[in-house]
Amino acid sequence: MPELPEVETVRRGLAPAMERASFLAVQAHREDLRWPLPANFARRLVGASVERLSRRAKYLLADLSSGEVLIMHLGMSGSFRVLDGMAEDTPGALHFARSRSLTHDHVVFRMSSGATVTFNDPRRFGFMLLVSRAELEQHPLMRIGPEPLDEDFTPERLARACASKVTNLKAALLDQKVVAGLGNIYVCEALNRARLSPRRKASTLATRAGAPTPHAERLVAAIKAVLEDAIAAGGSSLRDHRRTDGELGSFQHKFRVYDREGGRCPTRGCPGIVRRIAQNGRSTFFCPVCQK
DNA sequence: AGTCGAGCCTGCTGGC
DNA sequence: TGCCAGCAGGCTCGAC
Numbered sequence: 001m002p003e004l005p006e007v008e009t010v011r012r013g014l015a016p017a018m019e020r021a022s023f024l025a026v027q028a029h030r031e032d033l034r035w036p037l038p039a040n041f042a043r044r045l046v047g048a049s050v051e052r053l054s055r056r057a058k059y060l061l062a063d064l065s066s067g068e069v070l071i072m073h074l075g076m077s078g079s080f081r082v083l084d085g086m087a088e089d090t091p092g093a094l095h096f097a098r099s100r101s102l103t104h105d106h107v108v109f110r111m112s113s114g115a116t117v118t119f120n121d122p123r124r125f126g127f128m129l130l131v132s133r134a135e136l137e138q139h140p141l142m143r144i145g146p147e148p149l150d151e152d153f154t155p156e157r158l159a160r161a162c163a164s165k166v167t168n169l170k171a172a173l174l175d176q177k178v179v180a181g182l183g184n185i186y187v188c189e190a191l192n193r194a195r196l197s198p199r200r201k202a203s204t205l206a207t208r209a210g211a212p213t214p215h216a217e218r219l220v221a222a223i224k225a226v227l228e229d230a231i232a233a234g235g236s237s238l239r240d241h242r243r244t245d246g247e248l249g250s251f252q253h254k255f256r257v258y259d260r261e262g263g264r265c266p267t268r269g270c271p272g273i274v275r276r277i278a279q280n281g282r283s284t285f286f287c288p289v290c291q292k
Numbered sequence: 293a294g295t296c297g298a299g300c301c302t303g304c305t306g307g308c
Numbered sequence: 309t310g311c312c313a314g315c316a317g318g319c320t321c322g323a324c
Contacts (some may be wrong), residue, residue, distance in 0.1 A: 002318085003318090034300080034301095034318090034319080034320095058318075058319095073318085073319090074318090075301090075317090075318065075319085076301080076302090076316075076317055076318060076319095077301085077302075077303085077316095077317095104302090121301095122301080122302050122303065123300085123301045123302050123303080123316095123317090124300085124301060124302080125300070125301065125302095125317080125318065125319075126318095140320095141319095164294095165294085165295095166294075166295080167294080167295065167296090171295080171296085174318095175295095176318090176319085183317075183318070184316090184317065184318090238316085280295090280296065280297080281296080281297065281298085281317095282316095282317070283315090283316085283317095
């Protein structure tokens with residue numbers, strides 16, 4: 001499930017194939033993704049070049065020479081694969097064919113770099129949008145909180161965002177307006193690293209005056225650390241995530257609590273057993289002993 | 293306004 | 309062995 005580290009891994013894989021390359025051809029096998037593809041999708045892309053491929057939260061943003069921005073989202077099950085000038089019947093291509101069902105190849109870009117970039121998404125929760133560069137800043141999808149790895153994601157900022165919340169810490173961290181890019185996995189992992197209970201009130205990150213508590217300090221450090229570790233590992237591959245070269249990420253082997261119900265809590269000296277509970281309709285994994 | 297649950301969608305898993 | 313309910317979850321929308 002693509003969260004920030006998986007999307008960043010994908011961005012790094014796509015950049016050599018797409019940056020400073022132009023679209024030679026665009027095939028849309030299916031228009032009905034999470035939202036329909038933009039009108040005249042292929043016509044608006046062909047001939048344009050990608051000036052920069054960046055990431056904001058879980059969104060990939062391709063700045064185009066046409067003045068538009070291509071917003072791409074992997075949803076739950078989306079992946080990109082890059083074939084570097086290979087014909088579809090080479091061993092490399094067959095490897096990909098085995099790893100992903102071709103019936104879910106919805107969009108194919110042929111780039112002037114020689115690469116073929118294919119978007120595959122069985123569940124079709126992903127999408128692609130085209131907006132003008134001027135519209136991007138104001139776009140509803142971009143009205144989200146700070147990038148967790150940026151310097152301006154500080155304990156002060158997190159405390160301020162949570163100070164007036166009545167919900168629990170788990171739900172607050174999944175709220176993309178509080179901090180952008182976290183999903184179920186990395187929220188569980190960060191809370192365990194910070195030894196904070198997912199059931200704690202989010203407002204306890206701030207003092208009555210709105211200043212950050214030590215909890216907020218620990219949590220911000222834990223969020224940054226887990227995301228950096230996960231990016232270094234190429235993200236987590238549970239069911240869907242793959243790198244653009246078809247390889248799996250490896251961070252799932254380093255999960256402390258996610259999908260580890262019944263296992264020992266890895267916190268040093270903690271005798272706790274990882275529990276799974278439901279919060280807001282989602283599974284939460286945590287240690288009831290050290291996470292207070 | 294903030295919060296929460298339903299729904300979107302498909303593939304995999306586990307229980308009978 | 310086969311079937312089917314349940315689950316996975318990022319995001320939006322509607323209800324309260």
